[in-house]
Amino acid sequence: xxxxxxxxxxxxxxxxxxxxxxxxxxxxxxxxxxxxxxxxxxxxxxxxxxxxxxxxxxxxxxxxxxxxxxxxxxxxxxxxxxxxxxxxxxxxxxxxxxxxxxxxxxxxxxxxxxxxxxxxxxxxxxxxxxxxxxxxxxxxxxxxxxxxxxxxxxxxxxxxxxxxxxxxxxxxxxxxxxxxxxxxxxxxxxxxxxxxxxxxxxxxxxxxxxxxxxxxxxxxxxxxxxxxxxxxxxxxxxxxxxxxxxxxxxxxxxxxxxxxxxxxxxxxxxxxxxxxxxxxxxxxxxxxxxxxxxxxxxxxxxxxxxxxxxxxxxxxxxxxxxxxxxxxxxxxxxxxxxxxxxxxxxxx
Amino acid sequence: xxxxxxxxxxxxxxxxxxxxxxxxxxxxxxxxxxxxxxxxxxxxxxxxxxxxxxxxxxxxxxxxxxxxxxxxxxxxxxxxxxxxxxxxxxxxxxxxxxxxxxxxxxxxxxxxxxxxxxxxxxxxxxxxxxxxxxxxxxxxxxxxxxxxxxxxxxxxxxxxxxxxxxxxxxxxxxxxxxxxxxxxxxxxxxxxxxxxxxxxxxxxxxxxxxxxxxxxxxxxxxxxxxxxxxxxxxxxxxxxxxxxxxxxxxxxxxxxxxxxxxxxxxxxxxxxxxxxxxxxxxxxxxxxxxxxxxxxxxxxxxxxxxxxxxxxxxxxxxxxxxxxxxxxxxxxxxxxxxxxxxxxxx
Numbered sequence: 001x002x003x004x005x006x007x008x009x010x011x012x013x014x015x016x017x018x019x020x021x022x023x024x025x026x027x028x029x030x031x032x033x034x035x036x037x038x039x040x041x042x043x044x045x046x047x048x049x050x051x052x053x054x055x056x057x058x059x060x061x062x063x064x065x066x067x068x069x070x071x072x073x074x075x076x077x078x079x080x081x082x083x084x085x086x087x088x089x090x091x092x093x094x095x096x097x098x099x100x101x102x103x104x105x106x107x108x109x110x111x112x113x114x115x116x117x118x119x120x121x122x123x124x125x126x127x128x129x130x131x132x133x134x135x136x137x138x139x140x141x142x143x144x145x146x147x148x149x150x151x152x153x154x155x156x157x158x159x160x161x162x163x164x165x166x167x168x169x170x171x172x173x174x175x176x177x178x179x180x181x182x183x184x185x186x187x188x189x190x191x192x193x194x195x196x197x198x199x200x201x202x203x204x205x206x207x208x209x210x211x212x213x214x215x216x217x218x219x220x221x222x223x224x225x226x227x228x229x230x231x232x233x234x235x236x237x238x239x240x241x242x243x244x245x246x247x248x249x250x251x252x253x254x255x256x257x258x259x260x261x262x263x264x265x266x267x268x269x270x271x272x273x274x275x276x277x278x279x280x281x282x283x284x285x286x287x288x289x290x291x292x293x294x295x296x297x298x299x300x301x302x303x304x305x306x307x308x309x310x311x312x313x314x315x316x317x318x319x320x321x322x323x324x325x326x327x328x329x330x331x332x333x334x335x336x337x338x339x340x341x342x343x344x345x346x347x348x
Numbered sequence: 349x350x351x352x353x354x355x356x357x358x359x360x361x362x363x364x365x366x367x368x369x370x371x372x373x374x375x376x377x378x379x380x381x382x383x384x385x386x387x388x389x390x391x392x393x394x395x396x397x398x399x400x401x402x403x404x405x406x407x408x409x410x411x412x413x414x415x416x417x418x419x420x421x422x423x424x425x426x427x428x429x430x431x432x433x434x435x436x437x438x439x440x441x442x443x444x445x446x447x448x449x450x451x452x453x454x455x456x457x458x459x460x461x462x463x464x465x466x467x468x469x470x471x472x473x474x475x476x477x478x479x480x481x482x483x484x485x486x487x488x489x490x491x492x493x494x495x496x497x498x499x500x501x502x503x504x505x506x507x508x509x510x511x512x513x514x515x516x517x518x519x520x521x522x523x524x525x526x527x528x529x530x531x532x533x534x535x536x537x538x539x540x541x542x543x544x545x546x547x548x549x550x551x552x553x554x555x556x557x558x559x560x561x562x563x564x565x566x567x568x569x570x571x572x573x574x575x576x577x578x579x580x581x582x583x584x585x586x587x588x589x590x591x592x593x594x595x596x597x598x599x600x601x602x603x604x605x606x607x608x609x610x611x612x613x614x615x616x617x618x619x620x621x622x623x624x625x626x627x628x629x630x631x632x633x634x635x636x637x638x639x640x641x642x643x644x645x646x647x648x649x650x651x652x653x654x655x656x657x658x659x660x661x662x663x664x665x666x667x668x669x670x671x672x673x674x675x676x677x678x679x680x681x682x683x684x685x686x687x688x689x690x691x692x693x694x
Contacts, residue, residue: 032587090609115691117601121594130691164694171625234691241377241590248466255462279516294466336678337688343687345460345475345580348512 035246047068047073048106053211055326084308126241128233129249156199255344260311392418393451398557400672429654454584471587475580478678500546532608601690606657613656
């Protein structure tokens with residue numbers, strides 16, 4: 001091998017090293033801000049959604065995704081793209097949702113996913129913060145035998161696979177050995193089979209059970225929610241962990257909605273706050289400071305979220321609240337100053 | 349052969365480095381944990397906030413709520429609660445020290461705000477102490493609440509969120525307040541003590557602490573009932589290492605979960621035979637969650653043994669049985685009327 005050839009060989013090896021390093025970087029490490037740029041350029045947010053039923057997330061008769069989680073997608077789209085309808089809803093199943101996010105098929109997962117350690121440690125995913133404090137419960141047929149869960153005798157329970165619900169039920173069986181799980185791949189299959197009386201109980205998050213009561217086509221009074229709550233289910237949006245700028249956009253969109261409720265700013269009365277001299281209101285609405293810009297957005301980001309989607313309380317009440325068929329009191333999801341757990345760090 | 353390609357390889361490496369990260373800020377996920385483990389110590393940024401919160405005792409040991417959180421993370425990550433190098437910082441430089449990689453963790457009564465994490469390269473792990481800004485007055489003055497005070501001078505730390513809040517107040521609803529900023533906590537507190545200002549303003553926890561440093565009867569000072577802000581105090585990390593972010597936020601959540609389950613520093617080793625699956629996962633008896641975090645199965649048990657559960661930590665430094673005398677309030681568990689909540693270890 002002559003000197004020139006040997007040097008060429010060396011250079012090509014070195015270039016291979018470069019290629020490998022770049023490829024590795026490209027695959028594993030996203031540039032901060034990448035997701036925000038993608039969403040802006042595409043002009044739409046790809047939001048992962050799962051059919052949970054009325055109030056939470058479902059497709060209405062016009063083919064529109066509606067519900068609490070669909071509204072969170074719209075809030076982020078309003079902040080980022082400037083249009084609450086600039087959302088491409090990507091329907092997913094429980095067993096594909098995390099892979100879809102990790103594989104960059106969606107920008108945001110906004111459905112009733114429980115925030116747990118196992119789902120964010122070493123997975124490349126990060127939960128942005130609890131949006132809905134829930135807990136796992138049981139729905140029974142109103143005309144079936146009643147009483148405490150323990151005293152019901154041998155009882156079958158419809159449950160969806162690949163959920164924290166399934167794992168909690170397995171845990172709960174140590175306390176309630178009379179329960180036997182009947183496992184379905186999807187939540188809607190579990191619901192249907194419960195309605196068809198293939199099992200005595202249906203278990204899921206209490207919000208999802210409230211929704212299941214409405215989905216049978218029969219009177220909701222045919223079903224009762226049992227008092228037992230067997231778990232904590234803090235439900236949170238989820239993003240990839242390699243793009244902290246995007247993580248901030250999602251978590252502060254959520255916090256802006258809470259801050260708006262604290263200040264009494266709604267989609268209907270927002271304009272009356274544009275002359276406010278409360279510095280916290282002024283910063284939230286982008287009337288002073290540069291908080292929007294530091295998020296990579298513009299001054300009006302939070303104004304759009306509130307105007308197009310509403311504050312946290314409006315979104316809750318519209319989809320889940322006492323005046324909807326779901327009829328769920330705020331409870332733990334009331335503001336911290338009103339006895340609940342909903343709290344946002346200051347926009348300052 | 350080796351000599352023949354070393355030159356181009358160096359060039360290639362430089363080119364690659366330039367292409368991957370122009371600012372040199374791209375950390376590998378897990379880098380901080382590796383550094384802490386290899387060096388055998390956690391570099392934890394702290395500053396003097398007074399007794400209960402953060403202070404040095406007569407032997408030079410950092411004690412208080414915030415230093416103990418450093419110890420909990422060190423116990424989880426480095427295997428030893430004392431594997432902490434406390435790095436004393438001044439308030440104006442603390443965020444820069446973290447950004448510049450001079451520390452691994454900032455545990456310093458820092459208020460979590462949007463402006464401090466958007467575009468800054470930093471991330472707040474989660475609120476560990478819900479606080480709010482209040483005012484300390486001399487008990488022999490006429491001040492009983494903010495409404496009743498006339499034209500008054502207010503001493504405040506110039507690089508704190510307290511400064512912004514009191515300025516907001518002075519510029520809007522309370523023009524009777526004259527803001528007097530200080531760079532040093534000690535001089536600020538002394539100035540109040542020497543009556544160079546009528547009120548001292550800071551987080552409520554910091555005022556309770558300041559009251560103890562004056563060497564006088566604490567009853568000579570009164571905390572006014574007005575709370576003018578939300579101050580969610582949080583641990584802070586860099587935002588380019590999500591694995592480390594997880595280690596820190598879940599160490600905090602472990603302490604909360606331990607309180608929910610009645611596991612304390614003293615009894616943590618007596619649950620080996622527990623059949624409660626949540627306890628078994630928390631204590632690493634099943635589930636393997638420590639490994640998923642890049643740690644080992646004993647991580648949570650070490651943290652609990654080192655500093656106790658969240659309630660023990662609070663009560664030891666800030667609680668009603670201490671000179672600080674602060675009720676749990678918002679910092680009570682969610683099931684008991686407070687805001688302290690942890691996602692499940694599952």
